[in-house]
Amino acid sequence: MLHKKLLTSLLLVAGVTASLSVPAQAASTYYTTNPGIIRVKKTVIYYKNAARTQKIKAIKKGHYAKISKVVTTGKHPVLKTNTGKYVTANKAFVAKTAGYQNPKKYYQVNYTQIKPYGKVGYTVKRHYEGIKTWKIMRRLGTANGYNQYNQATYNAVKAFQRKHGLKVTGNVNQKTWVKLGFSKSSFKSIDSYVAPLGAHAWNGRSAHIEAMIHQAYKYLGKPYLVGSSSKPIYGTDCSGLVMQALYAGGINPAPISAIHHAYPGNEWNSRNLWASKKFQHVAYRNRQRGDLVFYYQPGTHTIWHVALYLGHNKVIESWPPRIMVQPIKNGQRSNIAGIARVFH
Incomplete structure (x- = not known):
């Protein structure tokens, strides 16, 4: 009889514990405090309202968003983005993150303004550019x-x-x-000009690529000037243009820098960028918008040019006499050494 009562008591305790554990687990599957920045793990829906009755669009895995607050008026909490949209707070679908970033073996994305690398206010001497x-x-x-x-x-x-x-x-x-x-x-x-950052931590890969391209377009029509990489009111050369585009995307390829680009011998920074192990080199057939296209000189097979790929077999580049949009291959330079990927 005692054993039967003890067994009944244990079952009751177990039942109470089990019933308490269900809502506790359910609560832990949702963000109840602001996660700051989220990354989408599975396709989710953006809504116009917290009640999630007015759909805007589906957002695929890999999307980033900045969260302004957690709204708990409905059955489950939802997250309000800094653009005024609403998305689930379910941790199975969205994850808290520090923001968009490249894998560690590649150049890391900066989210504070990149500083000039080198001596600001250098004396100009023979062979400088x-x-x-x-x-x-x-x-x-x-x-x-x-x-x-x-x-x-x-x-x-x-x-x-x-x-x-x-x-x-x-x-x-x-x-x-x-x-x-x-x-x-x-x-x-x-000397000190470094392109301002054009994307935030809560923006994904596409936004960083567009930041690079947007900066490059600021120089469109300006003259080709050897060893130059400064403000858009001036011209640049090929690697000078690419470096300012990289800065806008949050990439600092130091010790390769806009300042050192004017120093003797640094006009060939296309070669230094090509040699960097912090870019991923991909097959030509896999080229994507935002990749760097490197060209070699016929005969010598040394790197002598770099351009920014726009997609649809077009690049933006600085090539004599000016910065322009051109086919990826043309009569002036068509010997492609390879493709380097900036963002992953």
């Missing part, structure tokens, strides 16, 4: 269609310095720059 060299050569009348600080420019700078009582070095520091008629602030602002 870039925007400051271009401006100096035009001012002194030594421009020859190739903005490299040549011997003629060096001699012209020395003559200018003698005439204006400056220390005669043949190099252009800030004092000589200002005496040439340029603003003091521009001596550093030209």
